[in-house]
Amino acid sequence: MFEYAPAPESRSIVAIEPTYGLFIDGSFVEGKGTFKTVNPASEEVLAEVAMAAPEDVDRAVAAARRAFGPWSALPGAERAKYLFRIARIIQERSRELAVLESLDNGKPIKESRDVDLPLVAAHFFYYAGWADKLAYAGFGPDPKPLGVAGQVIPWNFPLLMLAWKIAPALAAGNTVVLKPAETTPLSALFFADVCRQADLPAGVVNIITGAGDTGRYLVEHPEVDKVAFTGSTEVGRQIARSVAGTGKRLTLELGGKAANIVFDDAPIDQAVEGIVNGIFFNQGHVCCAGSRLLVQESIAEPLLDSLKRRMATLRVGDPLDKNTDIGAINSRAQLEKITELSEIGSSEGAERWSPPCSLPDRGFWFAPTIFTGVTQAHRIAREEIFGPVLSVLTFRTPDEAIEKANNTPYGLSAGIWTEKGSRILAVADKLRAGVVWANTFNKFDPTSPFGGYKESGYGREGGRHGLEAYLA
Numbered sequence: 001m002f003e004y005a006p007a008p009e010s011r012s013i014v015a016i017e018p019t020y021g022l023f024i025d026g027s028f029v030e031g032k033g034t035f036k037t038v039n040p041a042s043e044e045v046l047a048e049v050a051m052a053a054p055e056d057v058d059r060a061v062a063a064a065r066r067a068f069g070p071w072s073a074l075p076g077a078e079r080a081k082y083l084f085r086i087a088r089i090i091q092e093r094s095r096e097l098a099v100l101e102s103l104d105n106g107k108p109i110k111e112s113r114d115v116d117l118p119l120v121a122a123h124f125f126y127y128a129g130w131a132d133k134l135a136y137a138g139f140g141p142d143p144k145p146l147g148v149a150g151q152v153i154p155w156n157f158p159l160l161m162l163a164w165k166i167a168p169a170l171a172a173g174n175t176v177v178l179k180p181a182e183t184t185p186l187s188a189l190f191f192a193d194v195c196r197q198a199d200l201p202a203g204v205v206n207i208i209t210g211a212g213d214t215g216r217y218l219v220e221h222p223e224v225d226k227v228a229f230t231g232s233t234e235v236g237r238q239i240a241r242s243v244a245g246t247g248k249r250l251t252l253e254l255g256g257k258a259a260n261i262v263f264d265d266a267p268i269d270q271a272v273e274g275i276v277n278g279i280f281f282n283q284g285h286v287c288c289a290g291s292r293l294l295v296q297e298s299i300a301e302p303l304l305d306s307l308k309r310r311m312a313t314l315r316v317g318d319p320l321d322k323n324t325d326i327g328a329i330n331s332r333a334q335l336e337k338i339t340e341l342s343e344i345g346s347s348e349g350a351e352r353w354s355p356p357c358s359l360p361d362r363g364f365w366f367a368p369t370i371f372t373g374v375t376q377a378h379r380i381a382r383e384e385i386f387g388p389v390l391s392v393l394t395f396r397t398p399d400e401a402i403e404k405a406n407n408t409p410y411g412l413s414a415g416i417w418t419e420k421g422s423r424i425l426a427v428a429d430k431l432r433a434g435v436v437w438a439n440t441f442n443k444f445d446p447t448s449p450f451g452g453y454k455e456s457g458y459g460r461e462g463g464r465h466g467l468e469a470y471l472a
């Protein structure tokens, strides 16, 4: 096999400040304490970021409350202008943002550049288009915004999750206080600067950085009218409990354990690409990752041979190298979780395989891994690993595939690989998953609603449905 010469994107494309404050009421202000955010590929400290204390959250929510009246009173077409402006600035500054996202998150530059950033801009463009058409969205002739939205997002798609939350909220006339994840605050702070550049009125978007407690304080704040959360099922449950009975509106996007089902008539090479994309995209830090491969027994052997050959070509390493397929694991804590669950997989009797690959000495890394001989009782078949680890199970009949696919407390996404359209429709109909991809995987579009069943949460983001969560 030939070697690739390094093709590094320059990190000097983006200027990172040594310290960042909280973005409240249109200005950066100091918080009480600070924390460090590191590059997970090198463990180098990138910046010191303010830690929002409860009084800072109060200030941010008060700013959003003050801004709500004038913002919601603007004609939709005027709000749309701001959203279009934000979308265009994101496009203009997308190279800076892509480098920043890869530095702070660890994801390969080709993903931040070609997937995250185009989708972020597309979300703002899409919801800008709705801002003056809310009366035609199917929620009554005169739908009203809810007020102040408290939004808490995870570290796997920091800027994209911000776009999913902020774009529909603003289009519908709400104002926002958003808390990014502790390990990935930088692109949200960059976005604060984009808001300033777009002349967005002060207080319409507030960004408060901090840890879980900051998030908890935000979602429990009595002046917050709407809570939107993406993250773990465990924290989602806590939030649902704390919001219950308060009258706040709530949407939760939580974990998943998606089945990617390959039937014996599927085109194997395409299916292998879909399996690789399904579990190794973004290091498997994807709530809708195809983390359980269900393969029809009669083709399991050739399919796994092809999959292993393909995995041996995956390049793991420097996220800023344009050749890299798999970047760094986002944090030491996440690496420990992936390592622990993988060890449990081996000790429970599943067979572990990774291609030979050398991992960098510093930073957080995990080789792409598959487990075969997995049964439904294994923890690696039941729990969200949130890393580049695939559990392979087999089935004999479509009914067995459907039963196994649905045998999970989650219900976020699923994939079907088959040549027969009728089988796609019949199986998709019986899968208890919010999103079902057929002969593809991990495809996203702002026009398409996304969300889950059961422990994967409730509410939909994206599309016309995504507006519903921000309108009364």
Ligand code: NDP
Pocket: 152, 153, 154, 155, 156, 179, 180, 181, 182, 183, 210, 211, 212, 213, 214, 215, 216, 217, 219, 230, 231, 232, 233, 235, 236, 238, 239, 253, 254, 255, 256, 286, 287, 288, 334, 337, 384, 385, 386
């Ligand atoms: P969390 O659910 O803890 O984090 C998501 C966001 O919520 C972060 O901004 C976090 O802040 C914040 N948060 C934490 N505790 C609270 C709270 N009590 N109230 C309000 N907000 C809170 O996910 P983790 O980052 O801890 O990851 C743990 C596991 O969750 C992962 O291993 C993965 O399995 C799963 N996960 C799933 C995601 C998905 O999209 N399905 C996304 C992220 C994680 P902070 O970062 O500062 O702790």
